[in-house]
Amino acid sequence: MFDWKSIVKPNGKPFCALTAGLAVFLTVVFLLEQVISLEDRMELSPDHIFNLGRLSSYPLVHLSWLHLFFNLISLMGPLNLFESQHGTVYTGVVLNLTAILAGLLYCIVGKLLYPGESVAGASGWFFTLVGYFSWKASLATPRTQLLQTPYHFPTALSPLILLLLITLFVPNASFWGHLSGLTVGYMIGSQEKAFSKLSPPSWLIKKIENRLDVYIEKIPPFVKYYREVEVEDNDRTDYSWLFEPNISLPLHNDPPQQTRGSGRVLGTA
Incomplete structure (x- = not known):
C-alpha cells in the first residue's frame, strides 16, 4: 500500500518547493498552449536528436487537460519524496538531465523503430523516478510478494507491470517514451x-543558495525548500519506498546480502 503521508509530507514537513512549483509551471505552460502553439515547437521526435531545446523541454508540454492532470497526479508523489531526500537544486538538475538522457535514448531507438513518432509530457519523469526507487528497493528486498498470493517477482521489475498496463489501457500512450524514462x-x-x-558540486550549490538566500527566505511557508546544507550529509539510507515505507533503501549499490525465500504522448492523451 502507498504511504501517502510520508510521500506528501516527508518527515512531517510541508510539500516540497520545486515539486509544487513544477505543478504550477506545467499548468501555466498548458494555458499558454491554448493561446500560442507550443506543441510543434517542443514535442520530441527522432529527427530532433541534436536539438537540445526540445530534448530538455518536451516534458513541459501536454496535449490535453487529461494528459496534464494524470501526469501531475502520478508525478507529484515520487518527485516530492525525491526532492526531500536530495535537495531542491539537485532535484532540478536531475529533472533536466534525465529529460535529456531519456530523450536521447528515445531518439536513438526511434531512428530505427519509429522515425515518424513524437512524444510530449512529464510522465517520462514519473517512470524515471519509479525506476530509481524500485532499483533502490530491490537492494533491500530483492523479491516482492504479488498481492496476497504465494508468488514473488523481482522488485526492480515491478515498474514494468505498470508500463504494460498503461500501454494496454491508455490510448496513445508512448511505450517507448515511458520505457526510455524507466531505463x-x-x-x-x-x-x-x-x-x-x-x-x-555540493559546495557550488551551497554558494549559490547563500547568494540567493534573500529570495529563498521569501518562499511561502506552506512549501519546503530543501537547502543543500540540509541534505549534503544525508547518507540516504532512510528512504521511504513508495509501496513499502518501512524498509531502508541504501544510497550506494553495495553487494546485497544473500537471502532465502522471499504524436503519441508520454502519459494520457
Whole structure:
C-alpha cells in the first residue's frame, strides 16, 4: 500500500518547493498552449536528436487537460519524496538531465523503430523516478510478494507491470517514451555515484543558495525548500519506498546480502 503521508509530507514537513512549483509551471505552460502553439515547437521526435531545446523541454508540454492532470497526479508523489531526500537544486538538475538522457535514448531507438513518432509530457519523469526507487528497493528486498498470493517477482521489475498496463489501457500512450524514462531511472539507481558527478558540486550549490538566500527566505511557508546544507550529509539510507515505507533503501549499490525465500504522448492523451 502507498504511504501517502510520508510521500506528501516527508518527515512531517510541508510539500516540497520545486515539486509544487513544477505543478504550477506545467499548468501555466498548458494555458499558454491554448493561446500560442507550443506543441510543434517542443514535442520530441527522432529527427530532433541534436536539438537540445526540445530534448530538455518536451516534458513541459501536454496535449490535453487529461494528459496534464494524470501526469501531475502520478508525478507529484515520487518527485516530492525525491526532492526531500536530495535537495531542491539537485532535484532540478536531475529533472533536466534525465529529460535529456531519456530523450536521447528515445531518439536513438526511434531512428530505427519509429522515425515518424513524437512524444510530449512529464510522465517520462514519473517512470524515471519509479525506476530509481524500485532499483533502490530491490537492494533491500530483492523479491516482492504479488498481492496476497504465494508468488514473488523481482522488485526492480515491478515498474514494468505498470508500463504494460498503461500501454494496454491508455490510448496513445508512448511505450517507448515511458520505457526510455524507466531505463534512465534504472541507470541512476544502479550508478548513483557516477550520475551525481554530472551535477554541480555540493559546495557550488551551497554558494549559490547563500547568494540567493534573500529570495529563498521569501518562499511561502506552506512549501519546503530543501537547502543543500540540509541534505549534503544525508547518507540516504532512510528512504521511504513508495509501496513499502518501512524498509531502508541504501544510497550506494553495495553487494546485497544473500537471502532465502522471499504524436503519441508520454502519459494520457
